[in-house]
Amino acid sequence: MDCKGRTIYRFARFTVLAVILVAGLGICQDTTKKVSKAEALQAATFKAQPDYPAIARQLRVEGVAELEAVVGENGKVEKVNIVSGNPMLTRPAVDALRRWTFTPFSEDGKAVKALAPVSFTFKL
Numbered sequence: 001m002d003c004k005g006r007t008i009y010r011f012a013r014f015t016v017l018a019v020i021l022v023a024g025l026g027i028c029q030d031t032t033k034k035v036s037k038a039e040a041l042q043a044a045t046f047k048a049q050p051d052y053p054a055i056a057r058q059l060r061v062e063g064v065a066e067l068e069a070v071v072g073e074n075g076k077v078e079k080v081n082i083v084s085g086n087p088m089l090t091r092p093a094v095d096a097l098r099r100w101t102f103t104p105f106s107e108d109g110k111a112v113k114a115l116a117p118v119s120f121t122f123k124l
Contacts, residue, residue: 032070032113033105040116043102045075050096050120056088057124065093065120073111075102083117093120 035043050065065085072078080094097118105114 031107032115033107034115035105035117037117037119039105040069040102040114040118043075043105043116044100045103046099046101048096048099050089050092050122052122052124053088053092056086056122059088060124061086061088062123063089063121065090065122067093067097067118067120069097069100069116069118071102071105071114071116073104073113075104077101078113089120089122093122096120 063086066083067085067090068081068083069077070079070081077098077100080097082090082094085093097120100118102114102116104111105116106112
């Protein structure tokens with residue numbers, strides 16, 4: 001096979017792989033619904049409050065821990081992502097948010113996973 005033939009072969013192979021990848025992304029697309037803070041708080045049925053860490057209290061550390069909860073179809077928190085905040089404060093905030101429960105979120109009458117933003121304010 002000459003140089004031109006190899007180039008055409010590589011291009012065709014790349015094109016086929018690109019089409020398969022794009023088609024696969026459409027099939028496996030995540031169906032997580034994003035909700036607002038207000039919607040998340042309204043849907044929360046149980047809200048555990050974080051403990052103020054003793055070391056943060058001693059050092060007089062205050063602030064806001066911004067988190068995102070991945071809420072499953074059953075209303076239970078499956079995962080918590082830290083968006084921002086002091087690490088001394090985010091750990092207890094994550095632990096508290098994991099205990100929250102929500103009324104399941106729905107889309108077109110069907111329960112769906114949701115990404116719910118939640119923030120905790122630590123103030124002495």
